[in-house]
Amino acid sequence: MKQPYILILYFSRFGHVEKLAEQLRLGVESEMMEARLRTVPTISKNGEFVSETAPPDSPIYCKESDLIGCSGLLIGSPTRFGNMAAELKLFLDSTANIWLSGSLIGKPAGVFTASSSFHGGQESTLLSMMIPLLHHGMILTGVPYSEAALNKTKRGGTPYGSSHIESDELSPEERQICRTQGKNIARLTRKLL
Ligand SMILES: Cc1cc2nc3c(=O)[nH]c(=O)nc-3n(C[C@H](O)[C@H](O)[C@H](O)COP(=O)(O)O)c2cc1C
Numbered sequence: 001m002k003q004p005y006i007l008i009l010y011f012s013r014f015g016h017v018e019k020l021a022e023q024l025r026l027g028v029e030s031e032m033m034e035a036r037l038r039t040v041p042t043i044s045k046n047g048e049f050v051s052e053t054a055p056p057d058s059p060i061y062c063k064e065s066d067l068i069g070c071s072g073l074l075i076g077s078p079t080r081f082g083n084m085a086a087e088l089k090l091f092l093d094s095t096a097n098i099w100l101s102g103s104l105i106g107k108p109a110g111v112f113t114a115s116s117s118f119h120g121g122q123e124s125t126l127l128s129m130m131i132p133l134l135h136h137g138m139i140l141t142g143v144p145y146s147e148a149a150l151n152k153t154k155r156g157g158t159p160y161g162s163s164h165i166e167s168d169e170l171s172p173e174e175r176q177i178c179r180t181q182g183k184n185i186a187r188l189t190r191k192l193l
Pocket of ligand 1: 011012013014015016017018077078079080081082083114115116117118119120121166
């Protein structure tokens with residue numbers, strides 16, 4: 001049997017969502033499960049590739065095979081007008097063949113986001129990312145209130161998924177909620193293998 005892995009697929013223009021992805025990775029790995037971090041390229045308003053951090057063929061960019069082969073999936077995006085970023089949406093809109101093949105049916109999934117303001121639409125962004133995953137037949141998971149940091153947080157962290165309100169660093173609660181989300185999806189994935 002192939003080694004199972006959780007694909008952590010995110011877009012991050014200024015690094016805040018990436019920090020969440022890193023903490024989620026640690027949560028997944030704490031359950032002895034591989035976490036595969038992948039991103040999608042930055043695009044201009046004309047739809048051109050504009051990322052300066054890596055060439056278009058860099059392995060950091062998610063390939064169809066990364067998605068098809070995953071046993072669980074976490075997707076993250078900055079909050080953009082209360083919705084996911086166009087870059088992630090563009091990638092998801094390219095997954096019709098995967099949808100047709102049913103490769104993601106019955107696999108666990110979760111979502112995460114960052115925003116600059118407290119009431120700037122994190123929940124709507126998190127929910128917007130869940131919709132295509134439901135079309136793919138995935139089993140959506142959030143963060144249960146058994147995670148005490150959900151009641152203590154003065155910044156990000158929601159039952160819909162991990163989140164961060166922009167600041168220099170993630171708060172301890174934001175980090176804790178990421179770790180729990182990563183751990184939980186790894187555990188559920190293992191149960192469903
Ligand atoms: C076009 C655009 C729209 C945005 N819309 C929102 C928004 O609706 N609410 C909010 O709080 N922040 C909004 N932001 C701020 C980003 O969500 C925030 O800077 C986030 O931390 C960026 O994540 P990143 O550093 O991973 O790119 C917006 C930023 C941009 C560029």
